[in-house]
Amino acid sequence: MSEYWNDIFGGTKSLLVGLGITAREFFKPVVTEQYPWEVPVMMPRFRGHIELVKNGETGRPNCIVCGMCMRNCPSGCITLTGKKPEGEKKKVLTKYELDFTKCSLCGSCIEGCNFNAIQFSKDYNLASTRKEDYIFDLLKRLEEQS
Amino acid sequence: MDTSIWRPILYLIGFMAFAGVNAAWLGWAERKGAAHIQRRNGPKEVGPFGLWQPLADGIKLMTKQLLIPSGTDDILFRIAPILAMIPALTSMVVIPFSGNIQARPIDLSVLLIFALASIGMFAILLGGWASGNKYAVISAARVVSQSIAYEIPMLITVITIVMITGSMSLQDIAMSQQGGFWHWNIFRLEGGHFIYMWVGFLIYFICSVAETNRAPFDMAEAESELVAGYMTEYGSMGFGLFMMGEYLNIVVGACMTTILFLGGWGSPFGFMPGIWWFLIKIYILIFAIIWIRWTYPRTQIYKLLNLSWKILIPFSLVNLLVTAAFIKVF
Numbered sequence: 001m002s003e004y005w006n007d008i009f010g011g012t013k014s015l016l017v018g019l020g021i022t023a024r025e026f027f028k029p030v031v032t033e034q035y036p037w038e039v040p041v042m043m044p045r046f047r048g049h050i051e052l053v054k055n056g057e058t059g060r061p062n063c064i065v066c067g068m069c070m071r072n073c074p075s076g077c078i079t080l081t082g083k084k085p086e087g088e089k090k091k092v093l094t095k096y097e098l099d100f101t102k103c104s105l106c107g108s109c110i111e112g113c114n115f116n117a118i119q120f121s122k123d124y125n126l127a128s129t130r131k132e133d134y135i136f137d138l139l140k141r142l143e144e145q146s
Numbered sequence: 147m148d149t150s151i152w153r154p155i156l157y158l159i160g161f162m163a164f165a166g167v168n169a170a171w172l173g174w175a176e177r178k179g180a181a182h183i184q185r186r187n188g189p190k191e192v193g194p195f196g197l198w199q200p201l202a203d204g205i206k207l208m209t210k211q212l213l214i215p216s217g218t219d220d221i222l223f224r225i226a227p228i229l230a231m232i233p234a235l236t237s238m239v240v241i242p243f244s245g246n247i248q249a250r251p252i253d254l255s256v257l258l259i260f261a262l263a264s265i266g267m268f269a270i271l272l273g274g275w276a277s278g279n280k281y282a283v284i285s286a287a288r289v290v291s292q293s294i295a296y297e298i299p300m301l302i303t304v305i306t307i308v309m310i311t312g313s314m315s316l317q318d319i320a321m322s323q324q325g326g327f328w329h330w331n332i333f334r335l336e337g338g339h340f341i342y343m344w345v346g347f348l349i350y351f352i353c354s355v356a357e358t359n360r361a362p363f364d365m366a367e368a369e370s371e372l373v374a375g376y377m378t379e380y381g382s383m384g385f386g387l388f389m390m391g392e393y394l395n396i397v398v399g400a401c402m403t404t405i406l407f408l409g410g411w412g413s414p415f416g417f418m419p420g421i422w423w424f425l426i427k428i429y430i431l432i433f434a435i436i437w438i439r440w441t442y443p444r445t446q447i448y449k450l451l452n453l454s455w456k457i458l459i460p461f462s463l464v465n466l467l468v469t470a471a472f473i474k475v476f
Contacts, residue, residue: 008457015442022183022441031185 042122047105049098051121052142061142062117065091072112075102093139100126100134157249161238168397169390170200172432179436210382218379219276226273226376227384230391233262233269237398242317244411244421255316256304259402260297263357266395267293270359270366273388274376285375288447289366292356295454296363299462300353303346306469307331307406310339320410324419330409337476342468347407349462354399355435356454358392362442365450400431 033040052061065082077099082091110118174189181188189196214223240255242248252258267289274286310331311319328335332347356363367375377388404410404427411424
């Protein structure tokens with residue numbers, strides 16, 4: 001018999017506690033992100049496709065066209081060319097192409113780079129129906145960003 | 147009484163509008179309530195605060211094909227959704243929204259309302275049976291056992307009110323509670339009924355939630371067990387009518403709770419009684435019902451029946467005896 005009353009009073013109490021919790025939650029601000037209107041800030045270690053890093057002083061890419069990234073890439077995503085302008089000692093990047101359809105974001109290219117020339121971007125909302133849209137010209141992207 | 151032809155026509159239009167607005171925007175209110183309890187936003191795209199969402203949903207449902215699957219009982223399958231709406235709409239005829247807004251003040255209106263509430267159960271029974279789907283049939287069987295279990299304590303509790311008031315007319319019951327909250331049946335000072343009336347109110351409120359098949363008593367549409375129960379085979383407006391019927395049942399249930407326990411259209415402090423107090427009270431109750439739905443998980447069918455047979459029915463019987471004793475003694 002005491003179990004019967006315990007059921008009633010204990011049950012009622014737990015039901016009231018539950019109602020209290022939902023009542024408090026009702027007046028708290030929403031936690032969901034309204035995606036197309038609110039763009040989330042990505043975490044620092046988020047891996048998007050790679051991008052070139054600009055030299056702060058010269059305004060040109062850090063890249064010296066050594067080709068380590070191209071050689072490190074297991075899938076052969078990266079093709080880059082450079083040429084030596086007349087009167088200068090170092091090569092200048094003329095084309096840096098990333099085939100993102102093959103990239104698995106392993107990061108070997110970034111590990112292999114000794115000149116801090118590439119990094120992961122925070123670009124996450126990529127969508128397209130055409131394969132060509134995923135072959136990025138990163139040099140052009142860098143110019144457009146600045 | 148005014149016997150002009152305009153009276154029924156105007157009341158009919160008024161009730162249809164009231165029912166339509168409620169059935170549509172309670173869906174919106176429920177989605178908003180659920181969303182905020184879960185700390186989401188809910189509908190917000192269609193119109194300000196998503197207020198036109200019901201219109202968008204309605205258009206979407208109406209443009210869909212009303213599919214009648216093979217193996218169903220064709221006629222019953224079509225009748226069931228309509229039958230889900232009719233009792234709730236018909237109940238409004240006798241509900242006194244205020245002292246002078248009532249379509250027909252029938253002497254036995256309490257009886258009529260509860261008879262119609264039982265017919266509402268048949269819509270689900272017929273819909274489930276006619277679907278020719280095993281989940282729908284199980285759902286129909288559950289609705290019947292649940293309805294029988296919860297109508298008993300509900301009606302016994304209503305008898306206590308009828309005993310206190312001495313009338314089965316909703317108009318008289320509401321009239322006897324006018325002039326301040328200490329006259330309401332739940333807090334009624336004269337005769338000392340306030341000592342135990344809150345028990346009756348709780349029993350009645352739990353039963354009215356159970357009668358409308360709302361969570362946590364929604365055994366008939368337990369998604370995890372029965373797909374969508376009796377609505378499994380319904381699409382387009384067939385489904386829409388079941389939903390509207392459910393919301394109208396909530397409105398009627400809240401109206402009945404208000405009239406029986408919370409003083410109908412009477413104001414809590416005795417000034418300016420009128421339909422606004424009635425509406426405020428029913429929407430507070432409806433909010434409570436939405437709140438309850440999004441707080442509690444669904445129970446199991448045998449626990450649900452245990453609650454009724456082992457707790458609510460004994461309590462309502464004791465409540466009836468105590469009421470009789472109080473009326474005799476005081």
